[in-house]
Amino acid sequence: MTPGYADLILSALRRRPERTAFRFTGDDGTKHTWTYGETAERIERTAAAFGRLGLMPGNGLALLCGPNPQAFTVMAAACLAGLRYTALHPLATADTDRTVLRDSVSDCLVVDDTRFAARARPDGTKAISLAELDRLAADTPPGPNDPRGPALYLFYTGGTTGEPKGVMLHDRSLLANAWACSTWAWPPDTHFLITTPMSHAAGLLVAPGLLHGAGFELHPSFDPDHVIDAIERDGVSATFVVPTMLYALLDNPRLLAADMSGLNWVLYGAAPADPARLAQAHRLLGPVLSQHYGQAEAPNALTVLDPAQHRDDPHVLGSCGRPMPGVEIALLDLHGRHVPAGEPGELCVRGPLVMDGYWNKPEQTAIALDGGWLHTGDVARQDDTGLITIIDRIKDTIITGGFNVYPREVEDALATHPAVAASAVYGTPDPHWGEAVTATVVLRPGQQATPADLTDHVRARKGALWAPKMLHLADSLPLTALGKIDKKKLRNQP
Template sequence: MDGTGGHFRSHVEEILDALAKDPGREALVHHDRRVSAGELRGLVHRMARALRSRGVRRGQTVTLLSGNLPETIAARYAAGLLGCAVNHLYAGLSADVHADILRDVETGTLIADPAHRERAADLARRVRLDRVLLLGAGTGTEADLVTLAAGESAEALHGEARPQDICTIRHTGGTTGHPKAICTTFGQWATIGPDWTEEAEVRLLVCTTLAHAAGLMADATLHHGGTVVLLDEFEAGAVLAAVERERISHMFLLPPLLYQLMDHPAIDRTDTSSLRALTYGGCASSPARLAAAVRRFGPVLHQFYGQNEAGGISMLLPEDHDPARPELLRTAGKAMEGVEVAIVGPGGRHLAPGEHGEICVRSPHVMEGYWKQPELTAEVLRDGWLHTGDIGFLDADGYITIVDRLKDMIVVVGGHVYTVELEDVLNSHPQVLQSAVLGVPDANLMERVHAAVVRTPGGDVGEAELRALVRERKGAMYEPASLSFVDELPLTDAGKPDKKLLRARARAAARPDAP
């Protein structure tokens, strides 16, 4: 019930209703495949029935290990239609981390695409699962969800989700090395996402993982009658070709991917005039590069600042992307509609414009909490405000500027690296006495993972061996971009590794001729 006596309709049902309005329109494009709205809607209902026939029920957790496929979107909606919590894994993490996440959220069903068949089989050996399903080409012990769905009815299925049910579970790191699961309800999800109701036809290009912001934008696109064009991964030349070929109007990129697009040799001979909204976010950006992007693409840039815990926080709109006003390009824009932002100092005091403190957020999109971690939830959700862990300030006009992070998190392409987790891996080597991991901005202000390592007396472990250890334990995403060996770690007055000094040293080593 929705509290008014009527049936609660989840965002999945709203999207399916939108698909039903014009079943012949093009909804998804993937390589040579063009999937109509009616075909996608039918596949969702068929998959939901197939999942239900295999014992999947409301309130259970369904985990996806799948790329940017039409079947990935259909499986996500099918699980949501049954009222399940959906947990979409980043593919770049190690098997150990994947297994920890599956156990943490008590996954009963793992759905993988054929590209991840071996990892799915490995996880099934490590973790007790009720069922493993493949999105095509299932054989032997692996059931093929696509084949199972083909034998089911495409008639509309009544949604089973309730507003208070967990809809999505996203993972972030923790100081103990154990992932934190961020929970959002179906009731909250109904209000999340950009409103493109008044826009002309939206053609969204998805070239980053559906497990992140691109998935949210895909939902909004399908809800408002648009088309989603799926690329398997980001490759600048392929993205430019798709923008021109498919007349793309919207897309999302991390800043370093935007820079790669601009630096590609095909940029000046590619027609990008169809672009109306190029959204970027996820890490710091260079005002100089943003100004160049405005000059190249026109007034279409939107900066998005948000967190998994907080949802969307602020936007820097196209009219604020003025190359003549670089001070605005250094900000994260103004708070989004329905979002309150406060800068909080010691003792919880709200600070005046210009004063630096922790950025705190209050909105309907703030997470319900961390999965089965009430103490940790209470640390960040206090007095109705979410404490983001970011340090910044508000100016007199309401623009937010982020200056630093309280949390030791490094944003990289494909996900997030948590420094304590990586330090734990490095320190586990018998010839490593101590380590400190930090993010070092490159020329484009994209953070790169750097590790400073102190060897044990007489130790001779090298960079290659430590890189291999990290890849094995945590996956390629955690592998340091640079690594230095030091006699000792400099300490702050409080006795903690002085990462500010280490960062300055690493930057100087990377650019020895810099002033």
């Protein structure tokens, strides 16, 4: 059988058996360390334990787990055993769990019931606790009859636009992701802090990190104070953040006096970032920023803007970089034709990273992969140098008075006002315009600006078409479980 994703992980772990793979705090408050060698052994024993549970290649396994290394080792073991693997999001609800378990046809759920007691036994699914699985694995040495097969990772989308869809990532896509992410600017001796759920983008950063000999520090959640502590006291040198987390770190009053000299890489992505805030981060943190762009259907590694490319230029900082090796990117119009440089088009992708389709959803698969391209749903422009700028999601485009307004462009204009900390722009129904450009804005602490001030600021920078018809001031913006601004919730607010 051709070596797969789990074989790549095991190979990376066996190269450096004494190196630290994970550091984390257990439920009892004690700190734990796993070496590369221990992690490899846990993966192989867990795969063998799946056989003792009667799970064979092609069966479905789901995991509900908090931020600990087992979120990685159970996944790797499931891939090694050829199981159909699904990670439930730790910040989701029991109703969402049931929806995903039903859709994925999972035969068994592994659940950390010390953290998720209320969600530990969803209806109709056989369940085993993570502690029980650990005990079984400890008593199950690997053997020649252990289950083995090709991996299938069902990576469920967030479901903010409807019922979650299971993105099918086979070994081909998982391997392409690992190798592509390994080409990023990983610093030597990286000690990488993970504060986001490993069921999503952060979990796919571990394999490429292991290829570079990285170690991973796991926190139960993102807290700016704890991040600063980890950098100052615990030797953390790198981390992954979504833009809202980066802004919270920049706004933390401790940052200016903190010793951040040990931080040499901040990887960010998952949502558009404000160029003005990125310039602020560059001033405060130094040349450490690295952006990646992807989506569940082609995770993490479609484009990259590495630290050497981050310049104090709004055009560059507003972009998502250039295409990664191994993917082909095209900007296409509604008829599937390539658009000229500088013109907006849907960002479409093909290559080994791209999903095989949506689990049990042939019609949606056909639409997403029409013409042999993955249609990302993102509107973008590409300049003559190859820089790609995501303008917005197609579904978020505001059609007002017959003209298209991309919310990202309005948000970038608002961000240049000195009083603005964050903003979200979206369309709301309007009897005259069809849709009205609407904004919700959070001001910086101690700053003042009226809605009229901010509307005039956008009008002066962009023109009347882009000026919000309605602008609300708020203390904060609602976020999804992945830390993205929840525009659906904002649209539905009275």
